Amino acid sequence: MSEHTHSPASGAPMITIDEHRARILGATQVLPAESVALRDALGLVLADDVENRWPVPLFDNSAMDGYAAHRADAVAGARLRIVADVAAGSPDDPAIGPGEAARIMTGAPMPKDADAVVPLEHTDLGTAIDETPPEVITVTEQPAPSAHIRRAGSDAESGSIAVGAGTELGAWQLSAIAAAGHASVTAHRRPRVSVISTGSELIEPGATPSRGQIPESNSVLLRAALRAAGVDVTLVSTVPDDNAALRTAMVDARAVSDAVVLTGGASVGAFDVVKSVLNGTASIRFDCVAMQPGKPQGFGRIDDTLVFCLPGNPVSVAVSFEMFVRPALRTMAGHADIDRPRVTRTAATGWRTPRGRTQVLPVIFNEQIVQPASHGGSGSHLVSSLADAEGLAIVPADVDQVHEGDAVTVMVLS
Numbered sequence: 319m320s321e322h323t324h325s326p327a328s329g330a331p332m333i334t335i336d337e338h339r340a341r342i343l344g345a346t347q348v349l350p351a352e353s354v355a356l357r358d359a360l361g362l363v364l365a366d367d368v369e370n371r372w373p374v375p376l377f378d379n380s381a382m383d384g385y386a387a388h389r390a391d392a393v394a395g396a397r398l399r400i401v402a403d404v405a406a407g408s409p410d411d412p413a414i415g416p417g418e419a420a421r422i423m424t425g426a427p428m429p430k431d432a433d434a435v436v437p438l439e440h441t442d443l444g445t446a447i448d449e450t451p452p453e454v455i456t457v458t459e460q461p462a463p464s465a466h467i468r469r470a471g472s473d474a475e476s477g478s479i480a481v482g483a484g485t486e487l488g489a490w491q492l493s494a495i496a497a498a499g500h501a502s503v504t505a506h507r508r509p510r511v512s513v514i515s516t517g518s519e520l521i522e523p524g525a526t527p528s529r530g531q532i533p534e535s536n537s538v539l540l541r542a543a544l545r546a547a548g549v550d551v552t553l554v555s556t557v558p559d560d561n562a563a564l565r566t567a568m569v570d571a572r573a574v575s576d577a578v579v580l581t582g583g584a585s586v587g588a589f590d591v592v593k594s595v596l597n598g599t600a601s602i603r604f605d606c607v608a609m610q611p612g613k614p615q616g617f618g619r620i621d622d623t624l625v626f627c628l629p630g631n632p633v634s635v636a637v638s639f640e641m642f643v644r645p646a647l648r649t650m651a652g653h654a655d656i657d658r659p660r661v662t663r664t665a666a667t668g669w670r671t672p673r674g675r676t677q678v679l680p681v682i683f684n685e686q687i688v689q690p691a692s693h694g695g696s697g698s699h700l701v702s703s704l705a706d707a708e709g710l711a712i713v714p715a716d717v718d719q720v721h722e723g724d725a726v727t728v729m730v731l732s
């Protein structure tokens with residue numbers, strides 16, 4: 319941990335990003351596990367191992383449409399009498415004598431008497447196929463031993479782990495679990511999160527602003543970022559700078575949330591309602607974090623609900639979400655890996671950064687180079703620069719100038 323510095327504006331002591339993050343993660347608990355149907359489980363984290371209830375594949379079956387035969391009989395030029403027709407899903411196990419074969423479809427159970435499959439293509443009739451099987455076929459190419467048989471258990475043994483605890487469930491994992499014989503999983507509950515934007519200047523996006531008014535964009539950003547993080551967004555509201563309105567919004571939000579994310583009113587302004595209403599409530603405390611943007615931060619817990627009070631500036635919200643909110647929500651959801659990947663790139667241009675605060679700057683980058691997403695510097699109001707940003711450059715607090723050619727750490731956002 320670095321030494322504490324002092325906020326130039328307020329003179330209040332500043333805490334580091336790591337200290338604020340440690341305080342948040344220290345108050346964050348993994349949500350309980352529950353049974354969830356596979357169709358609702360995308361993105362959840364498995365709480366228990368899922369076992370294969372049976373071997374996968376379940377039974378020996380054909381990998382090809384063709385004829386199940388005795389390989390020794392099925393030499394090139396041999397004529398085989400077709401004595402049965404086995405479709406996928408058929409329970410039949412027809413007897414197959416010498417010189418005989420059964421027509422068989424892909425996925426159908428292998429008759430016990432047969433030891434190879436002659437694909438349609440390796441017969442005189444080729445792939446021209448009727449509903450009723452032919453009486454006789456002529457083999458044009460002898461199959462290799464056990465050809466085109468998918469053996470029971472060749473993918474996974476009965477009782478083996480299909481998907482392990484701690485795995486995030488994507489489409490591929492869910493399909494493996496279904497094949498393993500399960501309709502549901504035991505997974506950590508999806509966090510439920512509410513958003514409250516504060517500010518008397520805010521109007522609905524799309525409405526025409528009067529003097530002093532601006533479109534409300536923070537809740538738009540947060541709703542989308544929360545959904546992308548796999549959480550349930552339970553309530554989104556915008557309240558004016560009014561203590562009573564904020565108290566009511568908090569009661570409503572807490573009733574349906576594991577976490578509430580507020581924006582605005584976190585600083586030292588005359589109408590900073592979030593700070594004046596929430597500072598000192600339960601464990602909520604406001605700090606100056608040595609980060610630019612995103613200096614004023616409030617955090618605490620009211621009963622079981624985490625409360626994040628982010629500063630109002632739009633870039634501060636975006637950065638604070640990535641640095642503090644998203645890691646906490648991923649912890650709640652049961653992820654072991656809570657952080658975005660980081661890469662190192664070369665600065666294509668120089669830029670200034672505030673000494674004493676870690677700069678977290680929206681950037682564009684490619685395989686080699688990185689540069690600021692905005693031409694206008696690193697101001698926390700530069701909401702338009704977010705549209706181009708692909709990542710966040712993390713520049714240490716003791717640097718006040720990035721020079722062209724410097725190595726820069728980039729948090730990758732996609």
Ligand SMILES: Nc1nc2c(c(=O)[nH]1)N[C@H]1C(S)=C(S)[C@@H](COP(=O)(O)OP(=O)(O)OC[C@H]3O[C@@H](n4cnc5c(N)ncnc54)[C@H](O)[C@@H]3O)O[C@H]1N2
Nearest residue numbers: 327515517534535536582583584585590613629630631634
């Ligand atoms: N005297 C001082 N003034 C300020 C300080 C300071 O230390 N001393 N810190 C500055 C910093 S840094 C930040 S960050 C801001 C944070 O202030 P608040 O959290 O109180 O945020 P607001 O004042 O409510 O809003 C800031 C800015 O963002 C716009 N905003 C707010 N909410 C939204 C929204 N939902 N959608 C779009 N834009 C929003 C708001 O209109 C303001 O322009 O304080 C500095 N001041």
Ligand code: MOO
Nearest residue numbers: 611612613634698
């Ligand atoms: O800390 Mo504020 O978030 O720089 O603009």
